[in-house]
Amino acid sequence: MPWRGPEYEGEFPSLGWQLLEWWAEYLPNPRDDSAPLIFTDDQARSLIEWHALDPLTGRHIYRRGASRRSKGIGKSPVRAADAIAALAGPIVFDGWDAYGEPVGRPLGTKAGDPDPWVQIAAVSEDQTENTYGALYAFLTANDGHAADELRIDVGLTRCFLRDRKGRLEPVTASAGSREGQPITYGVMDETHLWTPRNGGVRLARTIRRNAAKMGGRTYETTNSFVPGEESVAEGTHKSFEKGTAGVYYDAVEAPQVKEEDPDEVLKAALKVAYGDAYWVDLDRLVADIRDPETPWEDACRFFFNWNVDDRHKAVEKKLWDDRNHGEAPPAGTRIGVGFDGSISDDCTALVGCYLNEGVPTWFEIKVWQRPKDATRTWRIPRSEVQDEVRETFAYWDVGLMLCDPAKWQTEIEGWAEEFGEDRVVFFDTNQPVRMSRACDRFLVVMAEGSFAQDGSPVLSAQVLAMHKRKVRVRDDEEDGRTKYVFVKGPDKAKIDAGIGAVLALEAVATMPALEVAEPWVAYA
Numbered sequence: 001m002p003w004r005g006p007e008y009e010g011e012f013p014s015l016g017w018q019l020l021e022w023w024a025e026y027l028p029n030p031r032d033d034s035a036p037l038i039f040t041d042d043q044a045r046s047l048i049e050w051h052a053l054d055p056l057t058g059r060h061i062y063r064r065g066a067s068r069r070s071k072g073i074g075k076s077p078v079r080a081a082d083a084i085a086a087l088a089g090p091i092v093f094d095g096w097d098a099y100g101e102p103v104g105r106p107l108g109t110k111a112g113d114p115d116p117w118v119q120i121a122a123v124s125e126d127q128t129e130n131t132y133g134a135l136y137a138f139l140t141a142n143d144g145h146a147a148d149e150l151r152i153d154v155g156l157t158r159c160f161l162r163d164r165k166g167r168l169e170p171v172t173a174s175a176g177s178r179e180g181q182p183i184t185y186g187v188m189d190e191t192h193l194w195t196p197r198n199g200g201v202r203l204a205r206t207i208r209r210n211a212a213k214m215g216g217r218t219y220e221t222t223n224s225f226v227p228g229e230e231s232v233a234e235g236t237h238k239s240f241e242k243g244t245a246g247v248y249y250d251a252v253e254a255p256q257v258k259e260e261d262p263d264e265v266l267k268a269a270l271k272v273a274y275g276d277a278y279w280v281d282l283d284r285l286v287a288d289i290r291d292p293e294t295p296w297e298d299a300c301r302f303f304f305n306w307n308v309d310d311r312h313k314a315v316e317k318k319l320w321d322d323r324n325h326g327e328a329p330p331a332g333t334r335i336g337v338g339f340d341g342s343i344s345d346d347c348t349a350l351v352g353c354y355l356n357e358g359v360p361t362w363f364e365i366k367v368w369q370r371p372k373d374a375t376r377t378w379r380i381p382r383s384e385v386q387d388e389v390r391e392t393f394a395y396w397d398v399g400l401m402l403c404d405p406a407k408w409q410t411e412i413e414g415w416a417e418e419f420g421e422d423r424v425v426f427f428d429t430n431q432p433v434r435m436s437r438a439c440d441r442f443l444v445v446m447a448e449g450s451f452a453q454d455g456s457p458v459l460s461a462q463v464l465a466m467h468k469r470k471v472r473v474r475d476d477e478e479d480g481r482t483k484y485v486f487v488k489g490p491d492k493a494k495i496d497a498g499i500g501a502v503l504a505l506e507a508v509a510t511m512p513a514l515e516v517a518e519p520w521v522a523y524a
Contacts, residue, residue, distance in 0.1 A: 004100025016048030065248030080135035084184035128170035326452030338503025351500035366455035399511030
């Protein structure tokens with residue numbers, strides 16, 4: 001018989017109801033191993049919606065989904081339970097019972113089924129621990145009772161079904177090594193951190209393709225993303241906003257409040273975002289928000305669940321403008337040079353820096369920008385750039401030139417051969433450890449305020465367009481200070497000359513010191 005039909009407006013068939021009973025039967029409560037896993041009303045609602053079925057065909061309504069919720073609300077345990085169900089639970093529609101309710105069965109229990117293959121993916125091993133750690137705890141609690149009941153062999157790095165084929169594993173490998181794997185369910189953890197730069201966008205597309213060919217599904221967990229970062233989480237949000245078919249999106253935001261609002265106003269807003277997550281201490285969150293070490297933008301993203309830009313201006317306009325008394329040095333002056341190149345859209349910048357009585361002084365050597373009336377075929381004049389570099393080395397004593405190799409590797413290699421490999425050096429600005437150190441040096445100079453610049457309109461505009469973004473690097477613990485790299489702001493204004501200035505300062509600070517010859521003395 002078909003589905004019984006809605007008993008109230010908006011009702012739909014879902015395997016979620018059966019799964020809620022299944023989870024309560026087999027899995028323990030993460031806060032009390034002796035109690036069954038009972039989800040909150042909010043969590044149950046989301047799971048029922050995610051497992052919604054077409055009332056005519058019994059097919060899943062959603063092929064991919066995402067939960068963008070506040071930090072600490074319990075995203076990982078929910079996804080861990082769902083992943084266990086994808087391996088061994090009743091997640092396949094198997095018809096309607098005598099009451100017109102949908103009935104599910106485990107994947108791989110009928111001829112023609114693929115073997116269940118579940119992956120919990122992230123861009124780092126630490127991230128996979130969020131969901132896989134919760135999953136491991138579910139299955140090993142009470143001396144492994146759940147694992148025994150579900151016939152699952154549990155390991156620290158993967159799980160297997162004991163009586164039939166089926167596997168579940170955390171993965172962090174590159175997208176290329178994942179291509180073609182016949183997965184039936186994929187959990188993608190913390191996708192606000194999955195960006196084009198770290199390969200996360202490519203990995204997400206690979207996992208989705210792999211699941212699609214098996215008729216499988218994927219689900220993301222994420223905190224609020226940074227608009228403009230082009231993360232996987234941002235892409236999914238845009239897909240949902242466009243009304244893309246088959247995309248489920250679970251997000252609850254706090255109502256808008258201001259940093260200066262009273263504590264009770266902040267707490268009331270947090271109550272909306274966290275709903276019935278009774279384990280979250282809202283007073284403690286308010287205290288953390290009030291902590292001077294918590295940027296307001298972080299509180300907005302992680303606690304209030306708003307998509308806000310956490311980029312801050314790297315340089316104050318007044319500070320920079322007030323120091324426009326510098327100028328290009330005379331011929332023969334020892335300088336550092338920063339080079340940031342492009343092909344057509346971004347600028348190509350050649351920026352110099354030297355110490356004038358110990359004071360760092362920046363000056364524009366040359367910046368090539370795309371003309372406003374340029375045709376689609378316009379390109380940076382590479383031969384002109386080559387000539388300018390040669391003139392730079394001929395006119396000044398270039399102690400070190402640091403070059404971002406993107407799109408200019410061949411030319412940079414040629415300059416290194418011509419002027420010396422110790423004077424022309426690659427500097428990949430996409431390497432966060434090295435770049436954060438260079439940006440840190442730049443920020444220290446800005447904080448001290450002892451510098452000068454030549455007043456170049458292009459250099460000034462692109463330095464002032466730089467925004468700083470926090471990065472996690474291994475040496476964060478060296479001095480306890482937060483590390484940053486410089487990125488474009490929300491307006492996408494060009495920053496190539498600004499990056500050139502950062503590289504030029506780094507060149508001045510790290511270039512070899514001039515050897516001072518011993519004075520010649522005549523002896524009688």
